Amino acid sequence: MDQHAADRARRELLAEPREILLAVRRRLPHARRLIEDLYRLGAYLDAPLDRFPEPAGGRDMGTDQHSRPFPRIKLRSIMRVRFAPSPTGALHVGGARAALYNWLLAHGPGEEGDDTPGTFVLRIEDTDRERSTEENVAQILDALEWLGLQWDEGPISQLGNTPRHQQALQQLLDDGFAYHCNANADDVKAYKEKHGAERGFRGEPDADGAVRLHVPDEGRTSFEDAIRGETSFPNASMDDPVIARADGSVLYNFAVAIDDLDAKITHVVRGEDHLSNTPKQLLVFEALGETPPKYAHLPLLHGPDGKKLSKRHGAASVQELRDAGYLPEAVNNYIALLGTGFAADEEFFTMAQMAELFRLERVSKSPAVFDEQKLRHMNGRYLRELSLDELTERLEKFTGKSGLRGAVEISREKIQTLADFWPLAGFLVDxxxxxxxxxxxxxxxxxxxxxxxxxxxxxxxxxxxxxxxxxxxxxxxxxxxxxxxxxxxxxxxxxxxxxxxxxxxxxxxxxxxxxxxxxxxxxxxxxxx
RNA sequence: GCCCCCAUGGUCUAGUGGUUAGGACGCCUGCCUUUCACGCAGGAGAUCGCCGGUUCGAGCCCGGCUGGGGGUACCA
The missing domain is CATH 1.10.10.350 (Arc Repressor Mutant, subunit A)
Structure with missing residues (x-):
């Protein structure tokens, strides 16, 4: 038997056990949930009666203890959300909005009125060692602090979780959900030419090489997106994704799943550019036999040209907005409006109000264009609402000058940004x-x-x-x-x-x-x- | 090419079967006035992307189309 035939025979032999294992794994989350529910039920039955008071209005049937309504069990009623930027550049407004929405969620009323405070986790997605830099990390933290989007946990470095990633990777390898493969980009291309463009790449297992995740050939991977509703991808069209390089270092789609799992994240709220990554991550959860978090994909922010907002659209980073003289409260307020409305005829809200009113389900599905003119307008209004002392302090910090109070007093009605002040009133000082x-x-x-x-x-x-x-x-x-x-x-x-x-x-x-x-x-x- | 998502004035949104389609930015006019702003009072601007269907009735529900966007990496 030649090597090739031997490989094939081995693969065929492994195929069935793998399918069985997968089937079990697919049911594992249910089993877990059931066990936890039963555990809670036990706790409920042992609990003092007043711990679960009768619902208001009482019940119409039964009086004995055992017919009481089953308590609402929400395994994940406490929101744990995260913002996970990659430090490959400064924090841009799209990222800032994602961070803001996560913050609002953590500080909001929670799901179904559960008002237990949520947790906002900050994680730095630094598995790309080529492009991630310390300076960018510092810039992102600086920008988040300036915006007042304080995180409750972190910043967690994804790179810091390497041992756990290795362990999980080995587990998938051992269980047959992933395999080593030496195929390169040309091989993938050749495969598609042979099998048709709609056919995702499936590799041949090798003794070494990068690690790819097995994607089923049939069926669809679907999930309920909190913003978009039922979303699904045909498995056949997905490539077996590379989850670790040949040197063992893990890749994004694998690391996020593990990290979200370990951090017990309940809601992943991120940009729509991650939408097609979601099934890959879901497959990792499935292979691990774990319950994935809920997902929500935010519409992208566009520049005036209708393309995804980027550096070349002008003041796209938070630092640039700060330097342009915008107030963090105005930036937060304006950015929040790009994707949702909080009321029918009002647009100015405090962070607390936004947190109270924000609903993921109400976020728009279509991309919004970032309009600096409207930001200017809002900024002007925020500026004028500041007390004279407060505004003076901010302007002195912004300009690096002192003794500005008098000049500020007579200029405040005429400026829309902190940067407008000096050209208008600098002569009073200089x-x-x-x-x-x-x-x-x-x-x-x-x-x-x-x-x-x-x-x-x-x-x-x-x-x-x-x-x-x-x-x-x-x-x-x-x-x-x-x-x-x-x-x-x-x-x-x-x-x-x-x-x-x-x-x-x-x-x-x-x-x-x-x-x-x-x-x-x-x-x-x-x-x- | 393939997979996925989206679609209300120029822009951001409200509106989920019956509204003169609401608000905001921007734009225009007038008032205020010492420049520039702010403020106030008005105004223009939408066949709710197109076609078909369901319904007595559709921006809202269904289908198709068109257009736009995202992804398609040993990036995130």
Whole structure:
């Protein structure tokens, strides 16, 4: 008998036991559930009567203890969710939304009104040693902290679970659910050319090589997606996935299943790009004889071009949003809206409100386009709701300057992001900006110098130098000169700010004080001549 | 190619058999006004992707089509 025939004979011999084992494994979760239920029933029967009070309204049948309604048994009523980013780049808004939704779930009312607090686990998916970096891990943690999405457990490094992965891998190998295979990409391609494109790759077992998971040739692998409902994939079209490299290091689809299992994750909520990975992971659970978590696949976030949001769509990472001057509370609120509505006619919600109102089943199935303009709008509203002290603190942190309180007070109505502040009000601290065009257009205009000179006199005579008095003085000048308000105010504005954009002119002048204002006006007058 | 998912104004959403299809962003007009904003009052913009079916009646249910998206790695 040649080697090939021997292999085939061996395979055929193993096929039946494997099928039997699989069948048993498939029923194992049920068996487990049954055993746990029975255990709980025992606990229930032994428990004091008041532990499971009669349902409100009472029962209409039976009075003896044994006919009491069976207690609702929910093995997984306490939500354990996770966010598992791979550190191959910064945290982008799609990932941030996934993290947020998981956080909301952990802090929400739970399933069926069970208000036991859930647990939000953070795991770093770093099995890709080529692309994962420490810097990216640090960036992701930093971004999550900034957003206030505090995790309850972790961060768990997937790489740290290597022994357990090896053990589970060996188990699948021993039980015949996985096999070593030396087939490479060309072999897979050749296989499909021979068997048809709809036929998934099935390898020939080798003594060594990468490890592939056996996928059944028939039937479908299906699951109930919390957002999409019944979702199923034909097994025949699936390739036998490689779950470990030839050197023994495990791959994503295997590691996630093991880690979700070990962390007792109840709900896997992740992006739709993982939808077609789910059956592979389900097959791992099945081969292990374990009950898989529930899955929910979030619609993707798209850029304006309708493609999956990525770096090239501009401010796509959380860090970039922070640098663009957005508030974490606004980012959370806006991002949450990309995929679900919390109420028919309201869009502003606190984290607590969102956690209370969020329902996985209500998440949209279709992708959403990230619209920075709307984020800006929401950010502006959040900004204006901050107290003056709070906003000042954030702006001082953002700009790295201090003593900004007065400037913040008179600018807050005019900015939508923290980044808008300095260009508008920086002159109040650092002096006028250089804008020759504005200077020429306003002060260099016909009569500009005369008006500014008159304004200087009016301001010099103003005492005390308050907003009200300054306004009165300048308006008086408008009256007496017969000029339009703008013709008087704009030269003053350009003199003190260097440009035509500034907070309210009277407020700005008052904040600068008389000496500083007059000196700035003098500078402008000199420059104009 | 193959597998899977999706489809309400430009954008995000509400609406699950009977509504003038609601709200928000953006856009336009007016008011306010010292620039820019904010705020206020209005307005334009949707044959609910298309075709067929079920029903007295469909954005909502069913089928097909079209379009879009995701996956198809010894990445995650």
């Amino acid at each position: 002096g006028p900006v250089d804008d020759p065009k504005a200077f020429q257009k306003v002060i260099g205009a016909e009569g500009g110098v005369q008006t500014l000179t008159a304004a200087r006199e009016a301001l010099a005579a103003t005492d005390p130098f308050t907003v009200e008095n300054i306004e009165a003085s300048l308006r008086e000048l408008v009256e007496s000169s017969g000029l339009k308000p703008g013709q008087v105010f704009q030269p003053v504005r350009v003199a003190i700010a260097g440009t035509t954009i500034s907070p309210g002119i009277f407020e700005s002048v008052a904040l600068l004080g008389k000496d500083r204002t007059l000196s700035l006006v003098d500078d402008a007058l000199i420059k104009a001549v």
